[in-house]
Amino acid sequence: MQESMATEVLNLEDAHYFLSLEETRLDRAAAQHRTPLTNRPRIGFNTVLGKFIYACRLDDLQSDLASSSASGDAPTDARRAALQSKHHNLYPAPPETDVDEYKSVCAEKGDLRTTTAELSCVMWTGDGDPRLILAPLKLEVLSLTPRVVVFADFLTPSEVAYIQDTGHTGLKRGAIYDSGNPSGVTSYKRISKVSWLWDTEHPFLSSLGRRISLASGLSLESSEAYQVANYGLGGHYTAHNDARDFEQVADEWYTRDGNRVATMLLYLTDVSLGGATAFVRLQLAVKPRRGSALFWPIHFDFWHQKKTQQQLTRHVGCPVLWGTKWIATKWIRERNNVVVRFDYPG
Incomplete structure (x- = not known):
């Protein structure tokens, strides 16, 4: 069963722990983080790399929400949904082509x-x-x-x-x-x-x-x-x-x-x-x-x-x-x- 990104919340401390297990993937993880979703290869969520990328995107989401609050404009439900879609939709379920x-x-x-x-x-x-x-x-x-x-x-x-x-x-x-x-x-x-x-x-x-x-x-x-x-x-x-x-x-x-x-x-x-x-x-x-x-x-x-x-x-x-x-x-x-x-x- 395809795992939902909402089933587990990670922060950067979690990511640092996973990276300590396999530090050689840091550069690759950072590069993947900057790659547009449309061009990104599918990566399993439970891999060290997958967890790190998700943690980075989660941190970005929190930063965006904080920026919205700092500007005095509380994020609307639509804005929050858009941000969550932007940052969490890393691994869309593959289409059932068969x-x-x-x-x-x-x-x-x-x-x-x-x-x-x-x-x-x-x-x-x-x-x-x-x-x-x-x-x-x-x-x-x-x-x-x-x-x-x-x-x-x-x-x-x-x-x-x-x-x-x-x-x-x-x-x-x-x-x-x-x-x-x-x-x-x-x-x-x-x-x-x-x-x-x-x-x-x-x-x-x-x-x-x-x-x-x-x-x-x-x-x-x-x-x-x-x-x-x-x-x-x-x-x-x-x-x-x-x-x-x-x-x-x-x-x-x-x-x-x-x-x-x-x-x-x-x-x-x-x-x-x-x-x-x-x-x-x-x-x-x-x-x-x-x-x-x-x-x-x-x-x-x-x-x-x-x-x-x-x-x-x-x-x-x-x-x-x-x-x-x-x-x-x-x-x-x-x-x-x-x-x-x-x-x-x-």
């Missing part, structure tokens, strides 16, 4: 997959794991780079029923991430109800957890609880990435277990019309199929901030037009997953 594309993908218009020659649909045994040799998975590769695959009949009917029935208890309005609120905030961007099922509290799901680990090649020791979500008529989730930006992972949970490195999305129902999971940059829309599972690793280079692949897996939950949609999502985190293969599975 809205029309998402509409097209969700409506299943055009060529949703331009290249299929190298894609495959197989009975998959991993790297020869005896457990998968005895019970191979029905795997279809939807995208090679980044890897996006779907497993047909991944859940048993009893697992589907258990997750849906148990998850029904405790449903509440779904929220999206907000740095100022650890519990998230409700938004029109996500219209759904969610609940959480922890593996430790539901031993019935232990076999499913082992299956997810085999399918993904990843440990679930630091994974999140299953998030069960229900989307009614018109329910949707606008474009988002599953991992957080490096600058957003300072809270205790993310510090302890790391960022998300992979997503396993479990479909608990068929949807008569709508409800697809759409990757606009891949021109790929995956329809919900009861018992199937959609998987993709999240490529995120924390040290160099290379988020290209994460942006490629930016996705949307298309609006449900007829029926209801139930899903459960297992997000897998970094801890105990030092090596993440981006050519796996398939």
